[in-house]
Amino acid sequence: MPHLANIYRLGIKELWSLARDPMMLVLIAYTFTVSIYVAATAMPETLHKAPIAIVDEDASPLSARIASAFYPPRFDPPAMISLSAIDAGMDAGTYTFVLDIPPDFQRDVLAGRAPTIQLNVDATRMSQAFTGSSFVQQIVLGEVTTFMQGHRGSVALPVELALRNRFNPNLEQSWFGALMELINNVTLLSIILTGAALIREREHGTIEHLLAMPVTPAEIMLAKVWSMGLVVLLAAGVAMVFVVQGLLRIPIEGSLALFLVAAALHLFATTSLGIFMATLARSMPQFGMLAVLILLPLQLLSGNATPRESMPELVQDVMLAAPTTHFVTAAQAILYRGADLEVVWPPFLALAAIGAVFFGIALSRFRRTISAMA
C-alpha cells in the first residue's frame, strides 16, 4: 500500500529539482506561451492567401471583373500570366490555382453558349485544392451571374440554404491552431519531463539512493506522476487563461475547470507512458529516438491535425488506445462546443482507463528494471 505522505514528499522533491533547473523552466515557459502564440497566429484561415494566377485570353470587361474578384485575405492578388507560363508556375509551386479564361468568353456567355473556363489546381496541396476549387467556382459563377443580371433579369431561387457554422462562426483557424498546439505541448512536455528526468536520475545515481530507503517503486512513480502532471497542468491552465483567452482573445464556450480535469486524466496516462519509455531505453540517445517515434503518431493521428473520421478504420481503431485521441475529443467538445460532463463522460472514462493501464504496465516494468537501474 503506497504511503501517501511519502508520495507527497517525493513529489515536492521533484518540484524542487525542476524549480532549480532554469533551462527546463525556460523551455516550459516557451512551449506554453510563445510556441502557442506563434502556432495560433501562423495558422492560415482555411483558404488564406491562396496563390492564384489568371490567364486572360479574353481581355473583356467580364474577364477583368472576374480577375478583380480575387483579393486578400482568401486569395493573393492574382498574377496575370501568359498561357505558356502555367506549367512552370505550377511546377515550382508558385500557384495553387491557375484560371484560364478562354478567348471570346464574354461573347459566348452573352450568347448563352455557356462557355467553359479551365481551372488548374495543384492537387498535391490537398488542403487548399478542395476548398479552394469550390471557392473559385463560386466566385467565378457569382461574377458571371451578376454580370448577366445587367443584361437579363434575374430569377430568385425558390429554396434558400441557410448555412451556419456553430461553435466557430467565422471558422477562424487560430482557435483551432492554439488548442492544437496546447494539446501537443501537454503531451510532449509530460512525456519528456518524466521520462528523460528518470533517465537522468538513473545516470546520476540518485535513483539507487532512493531505493535504499523505505519507499516503494509505486510511491516513487506516483510522486513523479503527480508532481510533473501538476506542473504541466498549471502551465496549461495559465496558457489557457493568459495566452488563449487573454492574448489571442479566443472565446471559450465550455468550462475551463472541466477541461483541466480532462487534461489531468490525460497527464496521468502520458506521465506513466514517459516512465514506461524510460524503463525501455537504456540511455538518453535511445530515449530520444523512442520519443520521436512515439510522439509523432500521438500528435498527428489523434484527430488533432486531420479529422479522425477520414483515417482508415484500422488507424482509427489503433488510435483508440492512445490517450491523445480521447483528450482531443474531450477538449474540442468542452472548449468549442461547451459540452458538459453529461456529454463528454465517454472520453473521460476512456482516459481514466488508458491511464490506469499505462500506469499498471509502467509500474510492473519499473519494478522489474529497477535493480538494473541502481
Place this chain on the structure above:
Amino acid sequence: MAPVASQDAGAIAHPDAHPALDSVGNPAANPVGNSVANSAAHSVANPVASLVGVGLRYGKVVALDDITLDIPAGRMVGLLGPDGVGKSSLLALLSGARAIQQGQVQALGGDMASARHRGRVCPRISYMPQGLGKNLYPTLSIEENLQFFGRLFGHPAAERRRRIDALTASTGLTSFLSRPAGKLSGGMKQKLGLCCALIHDPDLLILDEPTTGVDPLARSQFWDLIKAIRVEQTGMSVIVATAYMDEAQGFDWLVAMDAGRVLATGTPAELLERTGTDSLDAAFIALLPEDRRRGHRAVTIPPLAAGVDAEIAIEAEDLSMRFGDFVAVDHVNLAIRRGEIFGFIGSNGCGKSTTMKMLTGLLPASAGRAALFGQTVDPKDIATRRRVGYMSQAFSLYSELSVRQNLVLHARLFQVPETEIPARVDEMVQRFGLADSIDALPGTLPLGIRQRLSLAVAMVHRPELLILDEPTSGVDPIARDSLWQLMIDLARQDRVTIFISTHFMNEAARCDRISLMHAGRVLVTDAPAELVRQRGAATLEAAFIGYLEDAGARGETAKATPSAPAASSARSVPAPTPHARRHLFSPGRAWSYALRETLELKRDPMRATMALLGSALLMFVFGYGISLDVEDLSYAVLDRDQTGLSRNYTLNLSGSRYFVERPPILDDRDLDRRMRAGQLALAIEIPHGFARDIARGHSVQIGAWVDGAMPVRAETVRGYVQGMHQGWLLEQAKHRLGQDAASGPNALPASIATRFRYNPDVRSLPAMVPAVIPMLLLMIPAMLTALAVVREKELGSIINLYVTPVTRSEFLLGKQLPYIVLAMLNFALLTLLAVTVFGVPLKGSLLALTAAALLFVTFSTGFGLFASTFTRSQIAALFVTIIGTIIPAIQFSGMLNPVSSLEGVGYLIGQVYPAAHFLTITRGVFNKALGFTGLEASFWPLALAVPVILTLSILLLKKQER
C-alpha cells in the same frame, strides 16, 4: 624513482612574497634530470611551464587564487593536495583544456592564451584527465581507442600499428586488444589511458590523479611503467596530480596545494625537513594554515569491547552476482558483529559496491544468502531498511535541495515522527558541524562537507547499521580524519555497526577487521595488524599486494616487462610535423572521428535499428493514416416536414460518398446535444411546411449547421453542402417545371472545368507520401546527432577535442559523416517504400531528389549537432531538438498548409527553414515529374541552409572549456 640528491632549502611559497632568483643548474640541459635539483620555489631556469598571477573561478567558487609558479623541465613533478584544491584546474590550464581567465600561463615556450601557440604545441603535450578512463570511449576496444588517437595525430597505418604494438607490449595490454575499454579493470583502463597519452611522443605528459581508485598492485605497476618510460625518453617532463601522499614520496619535485593556493614547493626531502615531520601526510597537514589545522587531532580508536555482544549484524553466505557471463561477486562469505567497524578493501570494479548493494537489498543476489540482523534480505521488506543507513559511492544527495531540506526529506521518508524531526535535524547539524551551511545547496559545498552531509543524511533516522561505499574518496586528509572520528564515535558510543569500503590503506588499518577483495572474491578476512603479521610484510599495502599476487593478479600484466626496447622504438621514428598543416582542415582527423562515431553506432545497434525500422513504420502510419480527404462525415437530419419532397432532399445527401447518415434528429435538444458531443459534423433542419411552401412559391429556408470546431473540415463540409444544394435545385427545376435546365432561367451561364493536376484523383496518398519523407528525414537524423556532442560533455571525452590537434570543424564534420550516411540509407529505404509498397511513382529525376536529400540530411544532422553544441545537459539538447524540429516539420513545412499561405512568424519560419523547400522538391520530383530544372528556386535555400547551420554549430562549440 631515485630520491632527489640535492637538499637545497626550498622556500615556503607565499603569493605576495617573490623569493630571490637563485637558480642553480639547468634541468633541461641535464638529460638525466633528477640528479640536480633546483630549489628556489618560483624560479627555475628554463621551466617547462610557468604561471604568473593565475586565477580561476567557477561562478562564485574560487578554484585558483593568484598562483605564480615555475615548473622545472625534464622532471617528475607532483601536484600534491586533496580534491578540490585546484590541482585539476591547474593541470587543465597547463594542457590548454580550459580557457585562462586571469594571469599568464606559459607552457613549452609560449603563451597558452594564444590559440596559435596552443595549436602548435598541443601535439607535444599529452593530458590524461582525472577519472578512470575519462577520455576513453567505453564501447570501443583497446585497439580501436588507440587507433583513434593515432589517427588524430596523423600517423599512417603502418606507423600506428608499430606504435600500438610497442605500447601495448610494454603495458601488457597486447592480449586484451579486442576488449572494450568499458569492461577493463580500473588499473587496465589507466594503462590504456597512458598508452593513448603516449602514442604521439609528447614532450610534456600531464597526468591528473592517474592512480585514484586503482588497486595497490596495479598502482605500483603503473609507476614502474612511468619510470621505465622516463628512462627511455629522458627529455620528457611529467606533471602528476595525486592525493596519495605516499606516491609523492618518489617524485622529483613537489607542489603542495590547498584552497587554490600553493603552500610550498621543493623536493620531498626538503618538505619533510622544513616541516620537521617524517611523512608527507603529516608534512602536508603541518603546511596548512593555522585555522585549517585547528580542531584536527589524530584519530584514536578505542578497541572494540570483545565478546560483549556477539550478535551478528550482517551475514553473507556464498553470495554471488552474475551479469550475463560476467561474475561480479563470487561466493562471498561474511559475518559482521554488531558495533564492529568492518572494512572492504579493493580496487574499483572488484565487486565491493555490488556486494554492498546486495546486502542492502538494492540488487537481488544471483545466488547465496544475505541477512541483516538475522533476517534474510528481501527487497520488499521496508521495515529492515529503516534500520539501515546507506551512503552510496555516487554523490547521491539531492543537489537541488538545501542542506536542511535534504535532512528533513530523509527524516520524513524514514518516518521519523514529525514532532521529533526539528530536534533530530538540529542534532545532526551539531554533530556533523553543518551549522554554517544549513541553507546552502550541496553542490556549492566543498567535498568534505558534502560527504559529512551524506553521512548525516544516512544517520538521520538513527540506523543500527551503516553501509558506506567509499565515503572518503576525494576528501582531504583533515576532513577524512574528522569523518573517521565521527564514524568511530558512532561505532563505539552508539554501537552502530559500520560496514565501509575504501581504497585508502591507512583507513583500512583503522578498521576492526577487513576483507581484501579482488575480482569478485574475498581473498582474506582478518584484523589489519594480523594480516600484516601473517604475511610478514612491512605495511598493509605490501601485505595486500602479496595477497593479490597469490591470487594471480600478476597474470593480467605478466607480459608487461620488456618495456624499454619497445618504447624506444616507438620513439625512433619522428612524429609527422603537425605545424605545417595546422590551419588546414585535416580530412584524416575528421575521418578519425567519423570512424569512432561509426564504431559507437555499431556497438549500440538499437539506435540505428530504431532509426531505420522506426522511420519505415512511421511512413506506413502516416502514409495511410494522415488523410486530407474529408469523407465519411457524420450528418443527421431534423425533418419537421416529413413529406416526400423533404425526404427527396435528404436522399440527395445520403447518396454522397462524403457523408454517412446517422439516426434522425428528434428535436432541438437532441440536435444541440449531439453537435456538442461532436457526433455530427453537419445537421440539416427542414422546416414545417417545406413541400407546401415550395408548391405555393413561397421562399423556404433550409437550415444547415456545420460543426466549426475544425475549420478545415467545416469549410469542406460547406463546399459539399452548397454543391449538393445547387444540384438539387437544378434537378427540381428540371423535374417540376418540365424545363430543360440548361436553357432555363436557373441554368448556369458558364461552366468551370477543374483539372486537378499532378494527382488527378485527388487522393491523399500520392500527396502525403512525398510529404512524410521530409518530416522523417528531419526529425530522425536530428535526434541521432542531438546528443553526439553533449553526451561527450557529460561523460568527459570532450576533453579530446580540447587537448588534441583536432579542430572544431574536423570534430563536428567527422561526427556528422556517419549519421549522414545512415540518413541517406534511411532516405533510400523511404523512397523504395514509396515507390513499391505505396505505389507512388517517382516521375521526375531521381538524381535531383537524391542530391536534395543529401543537402537536407546534412542540414538535419547539422541541426542536431547545433542543439548539442550550446546545451549543457542531454535532456536540454533532447528538448531543444524536439521543439526545433517537430513543430516546423508538422506545421510550417507545408505538409498540411502551403507555406505561402502561412502568416506572421510561421510564414518566416516556413520560408527560412529548409523543410518546406525540401518538401517542394520531393513533391516536384514524385508528383510533378521535375528534375533540377524547375526546382532551382528550392535548391538554393537548401544549399544555403547547410553552411549556415554548420557554421553556427562550429562557432558555438568551444575549443576550450570555460
